[in-house]
Structures are given as structure tokens and as C-alpha cells.
Amino acid sequence: KHEPLLSEKDTSTVEISGKDESPLPDDLTRDYLTLPSLSEPELARHYTRLSQMNWSIDSGPYPLGSCTMKYNPKFTEDVAADPNAAIHPDRSARSAQGNLGLLHGLQEYLATIGGMDAVTLQPPAGAAGEFTGILIAKAYHEHHGNDRSEVIIPASAHGTNFATAAMAGYDVVELPSDEGGRVDLEALKAAVSDETAALMLTNPNTVGLFERDIVEIAETVHDVGGLLYYDGANLNALLGRGRPGDMGFDIMHYNVHKTFATPHGGGGPGAGPVGVVDDLAAFLPTPRVRETDDGDYERFEPAQSIGKVHGFAGNWLVVVKAYAYIARLGDAGLSDASAKAVLNANYLAEQLEMDVPYGPFHHEFAATAGDRDAADIAKRMLDFGVHPPTTKWPEMVPEAMLTEPTEIESRRTLDTLAEAFNNAYSDTDEAIETAPSRTTAGRIDQVDAARNPRLSWQALDE
Amino acid sequence: KHEPLLSEKDTSTVEISGKDESPLPDDLTRDYLTLPSLSEPELARHYTRLSQMNWSIDSGPYPLGSCTMKYNPKFTEDVAADPNAAIHPDRSARSAQGNLGLLHGLQEYLATIGGMDAVTLQPPAGAAGEFTGILIAKAYHEHHGNDRSEVIIPASAHGTNFATAAMAGYDVVELPSDEGGRVDLEALKAAVSDETAALMLTNPNTVGLFERDIVEIAETVHDVGGLLYYDGANLNALLGRGRPGDMGFDIMHYNVHKTFATPHGGGGPGAGPVGVVDDLAAFLPTPRVRETDDGDYERFEPAQSIGKVHGFAGNWLVVVKAYAYIARLGDAGLSDASAKAVLNANYLAEQLEMDVPYGPFHHEFAATAGDRDAADIAKRMLDFGVHPPTTKWPEMVPEAMLTEPTEIESRRTLDTLAEAFNNAYSDTDEAIETAPSRTTAGRIDQVDAARNPRLSWQALDE
Amino acid sequence: MTDTDGSPFAPHTAEETAAMLDSVGVDTEADLFDIPDEVAFDGNFGIEPRSEQAIRGEMQRLFARNDDLTEFMGRGHYSHYVPSLVDHLSDRAEFLTSYTQYQPEITQGFLQALFEYQSMLVELTGLPVANCSMYDGATALAEAALLADRVRETSGQTILVPELLREGKRSVLENYVDGAGLSVESYPMDDGNVDREALVDLAGEETVMIYAENPTVRGTIEEGLSEIGELATDTEAVFCLGSDLVALSLLEEPASVGADVVVGEADVLGLPTSYGMGLGIFATSDRFLRQVPGRLVGVGSDVDKRRAYTLTLQTREQHIRKERATSNICTNQAWVALRAAIHIASLGPDGLVDLAEDCVRDAAALAERVDDIEGYQAPIHDRHHFREFVVHTDQPAAAITADVEAEGYAIHAIEDHLLQICLTETTSHATDGLVDALQEAA
């Protein structure tokens, strides 16, 4: 189970400068180029083998908390591959009615699902959506002559929230959780001020708890002139049961590669559309798409647009797949997806021998490994043929194993998963510390890899 | 590494008769239907796992002698998937010019490659091509009032030749090989008579030897009024170097899933087009396709057509891929494919510790395991991560390991393959008899499986 | 891509080629060929090599020459909607680019998939043995006749088939049975279905096999299959029933009407319209097991006593038994069988039965609409129909099909004044247009 690097198989060097037939003078070209040089059959085998050394949702359960790894329906791939949709983003609107129609359709779907008034599909990822949302908040405040300096974020929030607020130039005010694991309302009231640009909130939060005080939270933030931002990472818990717009959120992003089942591609691409309420629609990125009276589609620039957050129109192929997925499910399917995601999480938690602090949780839960090392237990789970949950996060749960099975797992698979959890949890210290043993690679020395970074095949020769 | 059967995962039964809303009276329907019932995610995982338990040409070398397992270029799949080509075979010719054009194009390509005058693409496999060819021979003889009863086949020929001749109602006359492994010319002369309908010949033969006496062989058969049939299984040795038509063959089939790189799909579909010389063109299956004076294509029925050998037009998707492959290679590529196939076979043989009787061979060779068991050595090769050659055949070589690496293997891969051969060959009796040990399944008890046939999941319950 | 003037799929660099020639001990590749000059060829086929990109463009342009018609066609080649899942899974290279499973230890995956396919056919036919594919329905029927000839204890040489048997199927059958000295004879039909009385008269000791179809080639559903089964028993003939995977899920179970062999089209599931490319069903009873043509996957166990799949009963096959084999079939349609199995599994029993019921309902509804048009009588047979039906036309049928084609629809003209129309869920959205076009053409 070892596949040599492409460079170790066959590499060749082409001389460029000095070539007789070069279309450019030598001083405008590089001297030579060295790259792997292999036949199509060799490449097919190389990448086929690499793929076989990779876990995926089509391999088995993938219960990474906060990642919502659900099955990616195959037909959405075929829809996205339609050659008629493969057009240049600078096309005139009149010649691109198909693509504009799709964008408009998905804007509408997402608006109604989130209870928002206007949506942009441009942000190419969830974090880019957060950034877009915070830029909109900033532009809104500035437009109203009301510069603010702070963004409030609960301690349990995703790391991207903090990084996003900082990138946008805000000071981050971290909010502690209350005993129940939710936003501490008193702490929030103490934290808000006329410097509060926004509160960024994930609901249900990262241990699956719905913020029951959401109406009061919204009032608290709105009372000081702040905006309420909804992190869409956990929207899969709420589909058809509650809409951020109805809860008082002003801005939200959607993670289509989570909630709407577009494939995650080993790290991306995703898409992070952003929805806003009416008051903020004028600040959305440009261009947006609207329908004309005669049923055509046109691009337009919102009046106070923040400009662009992607060079073109975002991750087109991804938004097409999201549209197809939503159309497939419809109302009943969307509501059922949430229902089964929550049922699966609750059922799985019930089968575990580990404690699950906090509740009632929804689509995910953070079991605690107590005095054992959550990361070691996760490594041992690999030996049982499943992917382990997110470990050691969120920090409010000691040795957390944040678990989100999603709606796609059958009871049978959940039972298998529970067995893997329980077997690993009850295994000996030695067994978990030396795990995994049945995987392509054994436990990897992360500290050494970071201390002595070798980031290319060139570095291996040194 | 065990995947339960679909039926073991989830099965359900639908009651049919007695249903209120049935569109048919009960006496026309079955009572109930029982089948597996699984969600798309569950099916995706099931078949993904099954695929990962399967060797393929994209997994590694596959040197099965006489099978010509070469790489299947990916683009030919995309060409064959063109939705415009997905039409019904009963389409009027005027509305099916694209498909007819493709069929005509491939007829022409194959005719020139084989040195034949006319080609049918209808036979859905090599054996079906053989059968078609022998039916043509029979029709030809009958048309000339000249019924004949025998087909002569060298002992070293593929088993299908014998079965085909028998299916067509001929008595099989088996021809011994001479000491050099080729057709024994004297024996042939003794065997031919006015009962000889045809001689079926593979050239180079199944140990890779070119029948150097081919002109005299052809004369011998033709002199008694017999026809010469070319088994195309080994055509990959000859591309651009020699054409069956030029050697005196009257009829031939082409294995497009061998010579022209269409994928073998775990056993099929393939395609077995048949080419004939002018005298036999009138007997080809109906319909054939020809070009009209104004550049359109039309179907026509040959004057003395044998009729049909497939319900419609054969394996369409396969012939499309064959066309695309031939177009990709062109003259230079086709000749080079043979050159490299022969070079690879000779190079690999050179690296082996086993004896290789007979020569000079071309694209394949039959090494002999001598006093060891060829099948056991093959099983041991599995443990070294390669697919073994065809074993114990042809019978003229004791404990034969008939090996055909094809042109697609690199020197590096051939060296790996040679190592697997040599390591297995030099391994202990115990090691080879208990092999394989690193595979999905261990050695399977074939005798028991055949004595106690269990051919469905229903049979497992009994 | 390796730079080469030859095959783009051969990886040899000039240096490697030279080194390998050296190792073999010759100077040039030509030296490796032992072909007498008198039959040598100069390699000039006149075929220009093209790039992948060029070929894709060329073939797109070529296939665009097919008219874009909505096809209401059937008569043995049917199109049902194939879920994307089928493409994505069956196109996995480990399936598509594999060979026959001669080394079962490293091909358990495909073997299991074929075993599951066989098992699904057992559920659908009620017969305990199904092989893992024939080329198509026509060759499966032909092989059934050869099996019948081998198994029948008394002499006889007649295969009885419906007079309306599709011409191509009959021609294949005749070609296959000719070598065995059998002859194919027709029995009459009665309003689309088997004329059972006439069949009784025809069947006798000469009869090796009686073949019937359900549904028939005209889409009618048979009503007295058990009687045919009994007749076959009485005359010691083999009763061979032709059907397809979708029809089998709803219509009378072959085993329950006494069928000894089931053949037909399995490609109705798993394959899109493919210009007639097929997948033949072959299922039969235990007593004919060792006479079955083609490959069989069985369950056995490995050295560790774990369940393992393997090709079995290979002594029937030509590579072992040569001229005494049950058939010459070797390369078959394994990959299409894989596709059909995935399609069946993705429908499940509910989905499959729903699909089949729609084949009955939709055909009836469309026939009624066509019948309402002046100049057409449909269906001409007073039977239940499956997917398709025959229409009588006042105008010449050929003229109508041409007119309808000009409007973007393809239908069959089967006789001077008979059309045949087939619909499935792939075309049901377009019936309004077809009805309009027929009205225009009347």
C-alpha cells in the first residue's frame, strides 16, 4: 500500500530558451521546465490507486461534527456537467439566460429556506460567506455613519468566525457559555454596546443545542444597533423547522456542501451563499440576478454594493448541484432530512457508552471521552472501518467527540458506528495510543512533520 | 473485506394481486415480488466496496495470454455516451445518418486493417464473430451447391473455434502441431478434402508463433475448395505488419475488446466484427451500411445474406469506442502498438527464469512451469500484487503460463511483473499451494463449489 | 503524455525502447517480427491519427447528423429512465476495465455483483437457475432452442414460435438451430395473443420447444400461459417464455405457468437506448443446470471457510469442453448485467412494480387518445397492453411515419396500414405532441 510519487516514476526536462522554433525571444522565457512525464495508462493507475487509499462518504459513515457529511446524489454531477452551462462569466446577459435563470432560482430557494429577503451566491466557501456577511454589516454601519469596532462571538463558535471578524478589522469579543451550554444572556447584555457591529451565532450551536433565548438575544443585539449574523454550518438541523430570518437574524450564510449535499471534494470547492434581510440587500456583492417583467433574467448592481468577494461568480458547479438537490427534496424532503438527521444523532448517542453532556441536542452531539484522550480513541476507531468524529472540539466539552451522523445513515450503520465508538472507548490505553494498525499509514508523527516541513518532492531530495 | 449481499441488507416484498389500484386483473399478474430495497447512499457504498474488491487494467498489469488486456482510453467512454447517438435501431435511415456514418466508418477502417473487402459489425462478441464467419462459409458452400461437413482446427486453437464449428453443424477435424509449434503442413495436406468447409487459424498462433507457411497453407485449403478463416484474437501482434487478407484468409473476425482497446467489462460486452473477401460479401448479415453517391448512408441487405446474428445491430457502444480508438492511433499508432506489444513480450520473457519453448514469438509467449503447477504459481503471483497469466493452456506447452503484457506496460512495470513471476516460481511448494494469502479471498475450493452449486441468494438459505 | 510518434498509450521513451531492444538482443523492432516478406504489410492504412480533442469534435458533429426525434419505439428495444447512479457506479474502472473472473481471489467484487444479478433473475422468474448474461433476447432464445434440443429425450426437430415473432429474432433463431438440424415453425396468433387452439393442433412429438412471449411483440399481455405450459408438458416439449425485467415484475411469474426456460430482454433496465445493444436473460430449472449456456457464478468457500464467489460449472464451457460445450459463448454482457442489477436495486420492488403498472396504464391511455383521432383505430387488439400497442391507419402507415418524423417523432410502421407506438416514462411527457402530429398526418 504505497504509491510512488509521480516524480519518482518518470520525470523529464524540456529546454526552452535556445530552441530554434520558439515564438518568443529567450529573455522572455524560462530556461527549462521539469515535470513528471507519464502515459495515460500510468496516470490512470496512479490516481486509481491513490483514490483507493482515501476515505469518502461513499466508503462508509463520516460522522464529523459540524461538517454535515451527507451523501452527494450522483445525478447532481450530471446536471452540473451539462455542456450548455459551460459558459464564460463575461457573457452578455441576453446570451446567458440559462445560467442566470439557475442563479436566480437558487437565490429564491435559499431565501425562502433561510427566511431571508435577498441572497448572493458569490462567496466560494462558508468562510468566504462569513467574510461577505461581516463586510455587509460593516458597510451597513458605515453607510449609516456609524462605525463600530467589535464583533461578539460565543466561545463555542467555529474558528472561522473569529478569523473572519479579525480579517474584516474588528476586535473580537468572546462570549462565555452558560452552564447549559448556550449563550449566557447576562454576559451578552454586558458585552453589547454601541461598538457592537454584530453578534455571530451558530444555532443550534456546536454541541447541537438550540438557542432557546434567540428572540431575546436578537433584541439585545438589535437594541444597541448591532446586527445578528447566522453561521449556517448547522442549518441541517433546522430545515423546515425554523428559519434564521424568523428568529431575528439579519445576515446568514449557507454551507451548500453541508446542508445541500454538494460534494466536499477532499477540502473543497464548496459555496457560501449569503442571505440578508431587506435593509441590507443594497449592500450585497455585485452582480445579483433578478427576473424582469417579461420573464428574462438580468444582472444588476445593488445600490450600495460592497463590490466583489470572488473574481467572477463564485463556484458555479457547486451552486448548480445545490439547486438540483433542493429541487429533488422539496418541502417534504427538506423537513424529513432534518428530522432524520436529528433522530439519527439522538439514536446514536443513546447507543454510546460515553457521556453526552448538554441537551436536548439536535443533529449533532459532543460526547466526552472523560479522562481518556479523544484523539486516541478516534485513531482506534479507524481500525474498525469507520471515520471518527471531530475530536477535542468544542472546548467546552472535555475531550469532546463531536458527532454528526446526518440523515443518510441507516439504523444498521449507526449500530456499527456505535460499536466502533464503544469498542474503542473500552479498549486498553496501549491499544488506543498505538492505533491505528489496519490503515494505509500508521499513526503519523505530526510534531516532526511540522518542525521539519517538507512540502514538495523537491524538498525530499534535500 | 466482506460485503454482505444486497438481500442480506434489506429486502422487501410487494403484494401485487389483490391491490385495489392494479391496472390488470389478478389472473394476469404475479402474486408478489421480493427484492432488495435500499437507499441510494447504501447502494453507492455497496457497489463502491465491491469495485474495490476487483482487479482491473486500471489496477495494474493484466498479462492474460490471448486476452490482450490493454488500457481503455477514457475519452472513448465520453464519445460513446453522446446523447445524440442514443437512438432506436428501427430508426429510418434518413433520421439516423450519424449512427450509420459511424458504422460505415468503422466498416471501412476494419476492412483496411484486415485487408478484407467487406465487414459486418453485428456480431456481439468474438465467438459470435466466429459463428457468423462459419455460417457465411456454410452459406457460401451451399450457394455453390457444395455442401461440406468438416472444419479443420489446429489443436492449439481457442476453445471457441471448436464449439463454433460444432454449433454450425460441422464435424471438427483437429490438426496436430509440428515440432516447431506451428501447423503441420503435411498433416494439413492429409486432412483436407472436398469435405473441408474451412480451416480456422489463429496467426500468430496461441504461443505467439507466426505461421510462416501461411501462403502454402492457404493454397492447400483453397485447392480443395475450402475457405480460410482468421481468428482475430491475436491481431494485436500484426497491426501494420501484415494483413490476414494479404495472407490468403477469406474470412476473419476482429476482437475489438482486445485489439482495439474497448473495455472488457468483467466479461463483456465486446464486439466481433467479421470481414470477408469480395466473393463472400453477399453472404454477410443484414443490414450492412453503405455510402450513397451524395454522401449519405443507407442500409442494405446483401444478396445472399445469412440473415441476422444479433437481434438488432450488435453492441453499439462498443463499436463506437473501437472507432474512436483507431482514429486516435492512426497508421503510426497502430503499427507502434504492435511493435511495442511484441517488444514487451520479448523483453518480459527475457527476464523470466522459466523456460519459454518455441519462438520467435510475437506479442505473447507460453512459459512453462516444468514440473511445477502453473495454476499454483499463478495464485502465488496474486500475492505480489499483479494479475497472473493464463495458465495450463495451450496444452502443447506443459504447465503453460501464456503471457501477453501488451504495449501499454512500461519497462518498470514489466520488471515488477518479472519479479512476481520469478519469486513465485522459485517459492516453496507449500507457499505456492497455499497461496494466495494477501487477497480479498483465500484459495477457493472449486470442486466443492461445482459439486454443490449454489447459484443465487435463495440457494444460500436452503 | 509521453512524447511518441506512435501509440499514445504505449509509455516507452526512445531510450527505454533502445534499452529493451538491447536486452532482447535485436537492433530494431522490425527484427522481432517473423513475417515472410511476401505477406508483410507496409503499415499504410491511410488512417490519419487525431488528437482526443479532434475526435470528440468530429464525433459530436457526426452524431449531430441524427435527427433529434422523440422516439415512441419499442418492439424489443425499450428505453426506461436510467438513474445517474447506474452510470457512476458501473463506470468505476475496477468494474469497467476488468476481465472475466478467472482469478476469483482478486475479483470477488464483480463476482458478487453477478451473483446478485442472477439472484434477482431468480426472484423475477421463479426459476432457480439464471446465468450471468447472454448477448440479447434473440440469442438467448436461440440458445434456449439448442438447450431444448439437448435435453429432450425423444426425437423431434421443430421449434414452435409465434407467427408475429420479430423478424430479427426469428432470423437469429434460425441461424443458431440450423447446425443442430432443427426447423422453426410458426403458430398462429389470435387477436395479438397465442391462438391456443391452433397451437394444440400443431404441437406434437416433433415439437422440441414451444416459445411464447409475454408481453407479445405487439404489446399484448397473454392470457393463457398456463395452458401452454400444460401443453408443453403433455408433448414433452420445453416451454420457453420470452419477457423482460419490467414485465416480469408485474405479469404472471414464469415458474407459476410452467415455463422451463425464460429468455428475453434484461437491457430494458440499466441501459439507455443504445441502437439495439442488449442483455439477454437466461433462466431455467435445476434439471437443465448442466445444459445452461454461458457463465454461472456460484458460492463456495475459501481456505478460511469464508464465503467466496467463483465462476462455476465451467466444464460446460468451450474453453474446457471445446466442441462438446453447451455453447460457444465466452465474452458476454457482464457489465450490462451489472448495470441492470444496480438499476433493479435502485428501484426496489415498489419502484419496479410502479414502473410496470405505468407501462400498462400509460399505453392504455395513449391508445385511447389515438383511437379518438379520425383515421386511426387503436389498439387493434382487444387485450391488455404493456408499453406498446398497434394502430390501424386509414392512410398508408409509411406516409404517416414520415409526416410524424417531420414533426419530431419516431414511431414504427409495421404493415401497410399498421403503426406501432411504444411509450415509457422517458417519453410520456411528449404524448400531446405525438397526438397532434398524428392528427395532422391523418
Added chain:
Amino acid sequence: MTDTDGSPFAPHTAEETAAMLDSVGVDTEADLFDIPDEVAFDGNFGIEPRSEQAIRGEMQRLFARNDDLTEFMGRGHYSHYVPSLVDHLSDRAEFLTSYTQYQPEITQGFLQALFEYQSMLVELTGLPVANCSMYDGATALAEAALLADRVRETSGQTILVPELLREGKRSVLENYVDGAGLSVESYPMDDGNVDREALVDLAGEETVMIYAENPTVRGTIEEGLSEIGELATDTEAVFCLGSDLVALSLLEEPASVGADVVVGEADVLGLPTSYGMGLGIFATSDRFLRQVPGRLVGVGSDVDKRRAYTLTLQTREQHIRKERATSNICTNQAWVALRAAIHIASLGPDGLVDLAEDCVRDAAALAERVDDIEGYQAPIHDRHHFREFVVHTDQPAAAITADVEAEGYAIHAIEDHLLQICLTETTSHATDGLVDALQEAA
């Protein structure tokens, strides 16, 4: 398919659901939701569920509303022919449906592929560190500016960019650097290329980063990049160079002209035209290693001392470092990077350089043909060009693009009397038609 009124991708039968609810100890699914009534929603979005077949039909009809134009468009989004191999391999489910490699022991395959992608970028840029993807060229440029701000030792707040910088790219840059208090300023261009004298006057201690592109957005090839590199060194600014994978294979190596960071479009390989979907390059020198945004794959070893790949230096990232992270990027374009790597590998160095040389030759040849038409002057810049060039028109450019579009071609109108035309091997077959259309429109 499981029969369900809900999600077709949830496998629960009614019985299983009931049993699971029982196990959890509630009666209904609704009981599991802890949502106050005042913010609960009734589930009525008004979105009708459709079958897979229906959606495919619906979307085919929708996308058919795009006019079928041959696109001679570029300006940052380019289309090269993507070999089928790229689709077939990257679509393998183990790649496509996998998550970020947080458990490297079972994701060695994707990690190795990304490591190979990084290594190819190192070959192409000459810089030793490349991350495994940014969203696109625009966001990569923006992140480069933030990196420059972090690493620069002296104060300063100006990012210098070409005055012709594509508007969308500039807007993204401005949005990203706003929070860091940086401002974006333009430097003038001289006949399409950097006005190096003017740049010398503008650059100074305020300058955090100098950004140049090669080729420029107008397709011209820069001639004095080393001078810019020296200027950056002198002013202690970061020199950031924008390019793309194909141009990098032929034009001056960034490291050799003193570039500190290379950004740009890697999606020119591996992705077909995708309405602007991208893949951003990010490569830099060792000294900025710990300031790199995004993910890095490194080599380490496992317990058995075998080579193993892993995400590394994650302490830069937001999930560890929160507001002190080098970037908020998390989900990236890994799968597109995989595709680009496969495409590079399938071209090899020869194929890649050939492709790049054609970008120079073909643009020159087409510009000459356009220049020959009355009413057009092309190229307007007296430079070497790569893929694209600008045309001056006597008639209004907008009117010409509309006329040309009616003939089936899409080109850019970039100013009142300026067109921009881009060609690659995907459109080179259609230049005759374009030239004719331009002639008509003149």
C-alpha cells in the same frame, strides 16, 4: 429506492423510524426539536419535490436557454481542452466525496495528490512553498497583500497594482485589505505593460506590495520583471506576480525575476469553462512559510518510519488559532487542484510547453488577420501576446460584439472602441468564422 415521503436519501423505513424513536424515548420526530413555538416554521417553503428524471429534463431545458456561442473570451477565465482522463479520475467517489484530510491515516491518497500539486507549482514558479489551493486568482492576490502586510517589517499601507487590473480582481483585493487598513493604488501602464519608470516614482516606504501580472490582463507579455523585482527589494516591498499555469510553463520563472509571492489562475488547467469558477495559486519563499494562508500538505513518517503525508503547520489556521490565524480560509478548492494536477501530468512538460507556445503563436496569427480587416487595428499594443489581445475598432465596440454574437461568437468589449479577443486550442478551429463575423460587423 426506499419508499419514503421524505428525503430520498434517508434510508429509514417507517418501522425503523418507529423503533429508533422508541429507543430514544420519544413518540414523534417533532418531539426531538427544542425550538420555541414563536420561532418555529411550518415547513412550507413552496418547493415542489421532483424526480431525478424531471430535474434533469428541467435543467437541460433551462441551460438550453444559453445561446450556443463560440467564446473568444478570456480576461482571467480561460478554457483549455481538458482530457477525459481528468474527469474520469477526479470523479472517482473516493476523491470527490471525501472531506478535508483530518485523519491522514485513511486519506493518504488525496494528501499525496495535493502534495504532488504543490510540487508541480514549485517546479513552475521556482518558489519552494505552494499551498494546496485558494479560491481563485483574485482571492489569492488579496491574501498575498495580507501576507505582505504581516511580513513587512517597516510601516506602510499601500498595495500597488496595475491600472488595468481587472475590476473584479481589484474589488476583491480592496475588500480583503480594508480590514487591515491598507489601500490599493494604481500605477500606470505603458503600451500594455508596466510603466516601470512611473512605478519607480510611485514605490517607496509606504509600499507594502507591488503586484504585476505576466501576461497582463490584455494578454501582453511583460519585458522587465527583474527590474520590478529589484525595485521591490530596494523598497522592502513584497513583489507579487500574477500568472497562470500555462503561462508559467513558458514565460520567465517567477523566482528568477525576484518574485516573493506568485498568485493567479490554476484553473486554466483541469477545469472547463465554469462561469468563472476558479483555483487560486499561492506560492512563496521559505521565509514567509509560517505566514502562508490555507492548507499545506507535508511529508512525515508513521510509526513504522514509512513516508506518510499529512496536513501540516495547522497552527496557522483558524480552527486552531482563531482570530490570530493567517486567513479564515478553510473549505478551499482541493478537488480542482487535483484536477489541475492530473491535467498537468497528462500533458507532461513537453505538452505543456507546446500548449503555451501555441498561445503565443495563435494569438499573433489571429491579431494579424483581424488587423487586416478594414476598421480594426490589432493588436493595439506593440508587445508579444499570450492567448489574447486588444483590438481598436472604428465602429462602437458594443455594436460589434452584438453583431458578432448574432453570428455565434462571444468576444469582450472593454472600452467604447476596444475589443478583446482570446483564443486557445478549444476555439482555434473557429477563427475563420470569427474573422468573417468581424468583417461583417465592421
